[in-house]
Amino acid sequence: MKIQQLSLFSENKPGHLIEPCRLLAREGIDMQALSLADSQRFGILRMIVSDWRRALRLLEESGYIVKLTEVVAVEVPDHPGGLSQVLDLFEGTIVNIEYMYAFPTVRGEKAVLIFRFDQPDAAIEILSRGGVTVLDSGALDAR
Amino acid sequence: MNMPKQPCDRFHPGSAPDFIPSPLLGELQLRRMRATVQRAYERVELTRSRMAERGLTPASIQSLGDIAKLPFTTKADLRDTYPFGLFASPMEEVVRLHASSGTTGKPIVVAYTREDVDVWTSVMVRSFAACGLHRGDVVQNAYGYGLFTGGLGAHYGAEGLGATVIPISGGNTDRQIMVMKDFGVTAICSTPSYFLHMVERASEMGIDVRELPVRVGVFGAEPWTESMRKRVEALSGIRAMDIYGLSEIIGPGVAIECAAQNGLHIFEDHFYPEIIDPESGEVLPDGEEGELVLTTLSKRAMPMIRYRTRDITALMPEQCNCGRTLRRMRRIGRRSDDMMIIRGVNVFPSQVEAALLEVEGTLPHYQIVLSREHGLDQMEVLVEVTAESFSDRIGALEQLSSQIEDRLEHVLGLRAPVRLVEPHTIQRSEGKAKRVIDKRVQA
Numbered sequence: 001m002k003i004q005q006l007s008l009f010s011e012n013k014p015g016h017l018i019e020p021c022r023l024l025a026r027e028g029i030d031m032q033a034l035s036l037a038d039s040q041r042f043g044i045l046r047m048i049v050s051d052w053r054r055a056l057r058l059l060e061e062s063g064y065i066v067k068l069t070e071v072v073a074v075e076v077p078d079h080p081g082g083l084s085q086v087l088d089l090f091e092g093t094i095v096n097i098e099y100m101y102a103f104p105t106v107r108g109e110k111a112v113l114i115f116r117f118d119q120p121d122a123a124i125e126i127l128s129r130g131g132v133t134v135l136d137s138g139a140l141d142a143r
Numbered sequence: 144m145n146m147p148k149q150p151c152d153r154f155h156p157g158s159a160p161d162f163i164p165s166p167l168l169g170e171l172q173l174r175r176m177r178a179t180v181q182r183a184y185e186r187v188e189l190t191r192s193r194m195a196e197r198g199l200t201p202a203s204i205q206s207l208g209d210i211a212k213l214p215f216t217t218k219a220d221l222r223d224t225y226p227f228g229l230f231a232s233p234m235e236e237v238v239r240l241h242a243s244s245g246t247t248g249k250p251i252v253v254a255y256t257r258e259d260v261d262v263w264t265s266v267m268v269r270s271f272a273a274c275g276l277h278r279g280d281v282v283q284n285a286y287g288y289g290l291f292t293g294g295l296g297a298h299y300g301a302e303g304l305g306a307t308v309i310p311i312s313g314g315n316t317d318r319q320i321m322v323m324k325d326f327g328v329t330a331i332c333s334t335p336s337y338f339l340h341m342v343e344r345a346s347e348m349g350i351d352v353r354e355l356p357v358r359v360g361v362f363g364a365e366p367w368t369e370s371m372r373k374r375v376e377a378l379s380g381i382r383a384m385d386i387y388g389l390s391e392i393i394g395p396g397v398a399i400e401c402a403a404q405n406g407l408h409i410f411e412d413h414f415y416p417e418i419i420d421p422e423s424g425e426v427l428p429d430g431e432e433g434e435l436v437l438t439t440l441s442k443r444a445m446p447m448i449r450y451r452t453r454d455i456t457a458l459m460p461e462q463c464n465c466g467r468t469l470r471r472m473r474r475i476g477r478r479s480d481d482m483m484i485i486r487g488v489n490v491f492p493s494q495v496e497a498a499l500l501e502v503e504g505t506l507p508h509y510q511i512v513l514s515r516e517h518g519l520d521q522m523e524v525l526v527e528v529t530a531e532s533f534s535d536r537i538g539a540l541e542q543l544s545s546q547i548e549d550r551l552e553h554v555l556g557l558r559a560p561v562r563l564v565e566p567h568t569i570q571r572s573e574g575k576a577k578r579v580i581d582k583r584v585q586a
Contacts (some may be wrong), residue, residue: 005535009528009566039541041563042563044537044540065566067535099536116535120465
C-alpha cells in the first residue's frame, strides 16, 4: 500500500526545476503527483511517477541525488471537510505527519492526499480501520 | 586477478638510500650542498650577486647549518627571472622544461638535465615503493600530463618501479572509472579531491570502488587533512598515501608517507629541509611548526637554494617504525599563502574542510566565497548536498546547515552562513581544487 516517492534537492534559482522534469518527459515517464517544498535558500522537489525504478536510475545517472521515501496515498471526497476527516483519525495517536500534499483528480469528485508519516505501517492501519481508501501505485496509475 | 586489499611493503632495491645511516647521510648532504652552492655561484647571476652582497663565497659553507647564511629564494625570484634566468646549465644539457600554471601573471619555468630526470625518477620509485607498490601493480596515473610536473613525474616513477602504467591523465571521469574497473587497476595517482569525485561518480554508475582491486592511492598536489584521508579510505577501501613535492624543487617526490602513515619522509639525500619562522625568517629547531624551506642537493639544471615553499609543517626527528632514517615532516594541511583574514580572524581552508568532515554524511565538496558588504568581510561556505546528507524534509536540511555552521564556528571562532547547493555544482578540478573565491578584490 505504500508508494515510492522520489525527492530531489533543488537550489532556489531560476531554471533549476525544469531540467529533471525535461529528463523524465523525454523518457516518457509520467508524473502523477508533484510538490515543491521550499525554504528561503533551497527547495525539495517531491514526486510520484509512473515508473519510479527507471526514473530513479535516469536521475541518478544524470548526477541527481534522489531520496526514495515511502509515502501513503489516500482518496477522499473533494468537498469541505474531506481532509479534516482523515486528520481526525490521527488525533491522539502516536503517528506523526511529517508533511503532506494534495491534488484533485481529473473528474473532480475525489482528491488524493499524499502523506509522509513517521510510521507508515501504523498509519495505514489507522486509515483502513477508519474506512479511508488507501491507494496503491496501480490505482494512482489509473487516474 | 584480484589482489588482496592490504599494503605490501616488499623491499625495493631503489629504496636503499632511505635507510642510510645518519652520519653517512650528513656527510653526503654536506658534499652535495657544497657542490650545489658552488655550481649556483658560478652559473647563476642572481645567486652570485646576492652572495657577494653579503660577502659570502662557496667556501662559506663548512657545515650543513651554514646554508642559513644564504638568502632565501622565493617564487617572485622565479617570476622576475622568467623564463630561464635561474638556469645553471646551457640549453644543450637541458632535456626537459616544465612550467607551473601561472594563476597570477607569468608562469614559472623549471629545467632538468638528463641526470636531474634520473634523480627525479629515482625519488618517485622510492616514493611508490614506500607506499607498498611494486612490479605487477597496475598504476592509473590521473595526474595531468603536460607542463604540470605531476603527470610525467608519477609516470617515470611508476615505470621505473616496474609497475604497469596507464597514462590516462586527468579528466573524463566516466572513462577513468571504466579503466579502473576493466584494467584491474591496483593503484591510482591523482589529487585527493579528484579521486573522491571519481568514487562518487562510480557509485552513481552503480560501481562500488571498495569491491575493485584498487588498494593504494598516491595523492598530492593540494593540501588535505587527516579527516579527508579517513573519509577517502572509508568510501573507497584503499590506503590513501600522501605525496609531497613542488615543481620548483623537482616535482612530486620530495617527500612521501610510508606504511606508518605518520608524517612524510623527506628524501634528504637530495633535498635539504629547514623550518623557518615565516615572519622573521629565522631557522626553528626540529619539532617546531613553521614554513618549510628546501635546498636541492643534486639538481644541476636549476639548483634551488633555500626555496620558501609557503607550506606550513614541522620536522619530526624521531626514528620511524618503518626503519627509514630519513627525517619526516608532518603532513601539510595548510600553506601560509592560503590564509584568509576574515574580520580579523585567521582562517585556513583546511579548517573548513575539517569542520565539514565532522558533520555526519557530508563530503568535503565545498567552496568558500569571500565578499565585502558595507566595508565588512563576509564569508559564505557552499556545501554540496550528498546522498547521505540529503533528506526529503526541509527541517532536516535546515538542521544540517545549522549543524555545519555550528561546527565552523567552533573551529574558526567565526560564524559563517552555509549554503547547501546541488550535487556536482562546485567545480571539480582535475588538478588542484579551487577552494576559495575571493570577490573582495573587485569590490
